Amino acid sequence: MTAKLTKLLLSASLFALAGTAATTYTAEAGTLDDILARGELRVAVQTQGPPYSFMDKAGARTGSAIQLTELMAKEMGVKVTYLDFDWDGLIPALMSGKADILAADMTATLTRATKVAFTKPWIHVGAVAFTTSGSDFKSVEDCKKPGTTIAVILGSTAEKSVPKFFPEGEMKSFKGGGTVVLDAVASGQAQCGVNDNTAVAAQVLNYPENTFTVFPDMLTAEPLAYAVRYDSQDLLTWTNLFLDTVQQDGRLKENLDYWVNSNKWQNDH
């Protein structure tokens, strides 16, 4: 009887010890250590369309944000695993620990930063308005007419800025990538659309020529950045250093010149 009890107590305390050991280990190991240990960087992305993240003609995932992330994994010495989410699923995926880092054309905003930590921006973009070619809307001012329907992406910064710029417009938010907004305008479900200038410029190329008229006026200026969890300070510091490095050695400029500031990528993808 006593022997049995001792055995039981012993195994119980062993379990308790093992438990403490495990917790201490995870508490000390940072996200970066975890990534290196598993040899895999888990990246939350969205397949929103060119030029940041899309499937090219060969069916391969590519784009500016994707190539930059591959470069990051190469410098880190690990492989990349992409987790594809809808726009509104990106932050929850990061917060729940499914992904280590969020690589999308996401603007660093104060509201989002209450939940996730943003790195330094890797590019600045601005929101622009567009409409179908040949419509009655000749300028951004026309889109401000009362009752104009304006398409935006659900959860995007445009969803916040549109009521400011188009106070009398009627906003429709669509779940999905930037091309949904273009589809909504092309099909006439919305009269004007608002999205980032670089995304719009690249995505209108998917449509027949002269489908859209994009107004040149920049409505906002927005910094795009990577995001990590606040408890991943090690990864945050590393990523900031990475961004500084690629900015100084010209690799970031090379990426942006290829994908964002020109249509060169169209020849290869």
Next chain:
Amino acid sequence: MLGNLNIRVIADYFPALWQGFLNTLMLSGLGFAGAMILGIIACALTIQPLRWLRAPAIAYVDCIRATPLLAQLYFLYFGLPRLGILLPEIVIGIIALALNSGAYVAEIIRSGILAIPRGQFEASMSSGFTYLQRMRFIILPQAIRPTISPLIGQAIVLVKDSSLLSLISVVELARVGQQIALDRFMPVEGLAATAAGFLIIYYLLKALAGFWSRFDRVPGRS
């Protein structure tokens, strides 16, 4: 995770949630009314003898049952404008729900009619009833009874399916939940509130089904 549920946020969004709840009820109510009409017509066409009337009804039921509601919804929303038909998203949503559920309703009613023994048709025919009289007095009263429970089941499915309308920018319960998740980055609060709303509608319909089964006591049957 549920331990940290922020009730304050849900309370902040209560007016929006209530509006979403009412919209979900409205969309599902109209959708189901349309589904019943479509279902009865499609069923009537599938069981009548003329082949040229039967074929389109069977094609409708097959096409709907073979494709996902999401594809039907996108077809109606992004596809129809290409054919020159531009309808507001609420109307598209109700049409999609009605078209989708209509096919299932047709099958449910058809199964109710097919379950009636052949002798009933023959007996009513030999008693001199016309086709309409046969349906009105003999067949339909017997056929409708066993279909009520599956129809309420289909209504429950339709209510849940109506959450897909959030994808074409219709504001209903699921969309308000997404909005909470996005504005405050609190997906658990948003989804929990949405789920609670759907649960309430589910229990309302379940109570209706229970009420029907108590009411529906056939003498001589348990």
